[in-house]
Amino acid sequence: MYGIYIHFPYCIHKCSYCDFYSIENLNTRNKFVEMLCKEIEIRAYNFGEKIPANSLFFGGGTPSLMKTQHITKIFSALQQFIDFDKNSEMTIECNPGAIDIKNLDYYLTLGINRISFGVQSFLEKDLKFLERIHSTEDIYKSIKKSKSLGFKNISIDLMFALPNQSIEDWKYNLEKAVELDIQHISAYSLIYEPGTPLYDEYISGKISPQDEDKDAELYYLTNDILSENGFKQYEISNYAKDNFQCKHNLNYWNSGEYFGFGPSAHSYINGIRFWNYRSNDKYFKLLQYNQLAIESSEKLTIKQKAFESIYLGLRSLGIDLIEFKKKYSIDLYKENQKSIKQMIDNNLLFIKNNVLRLSNKGYFISDNITIELSKCLDDII
Numbered sequence: 191m192y193g194i195y196i197h198f199p200y201c202i203h204k205c206s207y208c209d210f211y212s213i214e215n216l217n218t219r220n221k222f223v224e225m226l227c228k229e230i231e232i233r234a235y236n237f238g239e240k241i242p243a244n245s246l247f248f249g250g251g252t253p254s255l256m257k258t259q260h261i262t263k264i265f266s267a268l269q270q271f272i273d274f275d276k277n278s279e280m281t282i283e284c285n286p287g288a289i290d291i292k293n294l295d296y297y298l299t300l301g302i303n304r305i306s307f308g309v310q311s312f313l314e315k316d317l318k319f320l321e322r323i324h325s326t327e328d329i330y331k332s333i334k335k336s337k338s339l340g341f342k343n344i345s346i347d348l349m350f351a352l353p354n355q356s357i358e359d360w361k362y363n364l365e366k367a368v369e370l371d372i373q374h375i376s377a378y379s380l381i382y383e384p385g386t387p388l389y390d391e392y393i394s395g396k397i398s399p400q401d402e403d404k405d406a407e408l409y410y411l412t413n414d415i416l417s418e419n420g421f422k423q424y425e426i427s428n429y430a431k432d433n434f435q436c437k438h439n440l441n442y443w444n445s446g447e448y449f450g451f452g453p454s455a456h457s458y459i460n461g462i463r464f465w466n467y468r469s470n471d472k473y474f475k476l477l478q479y480n481q482l483a484i485e486s487s488e489k490l491t492i493k494q495k496a497f498e499s500i501y502l503g504l505r506s507l508g509i510d511l512i513e514f515k516k517k518y519s520i521d522l523y524k525e526n527q528k529s530i531k532q533m534i535d536n537n538l539l540f541i542k543n544n545v546l547r548l549s550n551k552g553y554f555i556s557d558n559i560t561i562e563l564s565k566c567l568d569d570i571i
């Protein structure tokens with residue numbers, strides 16, 4: 191079974207920190223939908239039959255800017271070329287400031303059973319700083335409406351480590367999130383991505399990132415407040431109530447296979463990762479002539495695959511040591527026995543049912559632990 195990702199490359203306004211591919215001119219949406227449907231058809235044709243899938247994720251961009259007729263067309267192509275399991279998780283990302291309330295109901299009738307709101311903060315000053323287009327009022331309204339219509343799996347994204355963000359500010363955000371009585375929260379630390387306006391401000395010295403100690407304090411506060419309120423951490427930035435982990439993302443983190451459609455979307459099939467052009471123009475031009483808009487691809491070596499299994503496994507639900515050995519013929523525990531024991535003693539790692547997992551403390555330095563455990567790959571592969 192595959193995961194299906196659809197990238198909708200339009201936003202009303204680019205947020206200052208965002209480096210996802212999207213454009214602010216919405217005029218080509220009809221063309222995009224036409225080409226997207228073509229891409230789905232060509233990929234299914236190449237696959238040889240309907241593509242079996244158990245998750246669908248509309249990301250972007252701002253997929254809630256799709257008009258009713260766009261959604262209808264896309265779903266008709268999906269039904270024709272993708273064979274969704276009856277228990278599939280289907281998510282749509284929505285911007286609280288760019289949502290057509292009429293469509294919420296329509297999403298449900300089409301089988302979309304999970305909605306993810308880009309909230310980022312419940313404080314107007316943060317929303318202004320991040321150049322979000324919505325207000326706090328928009329957040330409450332859209333979530334209330336979704337719940338009243340019957341959505342039972344609602345997620346929000348929040349962002350911490352904003353410059354000058356106080357502990358009280360972040361605590362307020364977490365408390366407001368908990369009060370919403372939703373099922374899933376993603377809490378990301380602000381990243382200064384090269385090429386974004388925020389990065390330029392950082393480089394020019396106009397703003398300064400939070401120092402590492404404060405970042406750690408905000409991270410631990412997140413763990414404390416969310417775990418006290420029934421949210422379990424299942425990935426470095428993701429927390430869910432029981433049975434509400436995001437299946438689509440778990441597939442990525444388990445090194446599962448997925449098809450990505452739309453400009454800039456990535457796919458991973460048969461050990462090959464490939465990605466589409468990050469340009470609507472190129473995407474349209476190629477698909478117009480029935481050619482896929484793949485910019486490039488890479489076949490992962492065994493070493494890369496093993497590294498990714500360590501990196502992704504540690505960031506989420508852990509590394510199954512027996513599975514790892516079967517897949518890569520490497521006894522990860524034996525190869526790292528001394529350092530693993532040390533990290534267990536320091537409460538950074540633990541092993542349960544042969545799965546090596548990070549503790550809350552370990553999650554915070556997961557990159558360092560990945561490097562440490564991956565050293566053995568150099569000698570073996």
Ligand code: SF4
Nearest residue numbers: 201204205208250251
């Ligand atoms: S709405 Fe989302 S995708 Fe669009 S610019 Fe903002 S963060 Fe990026």
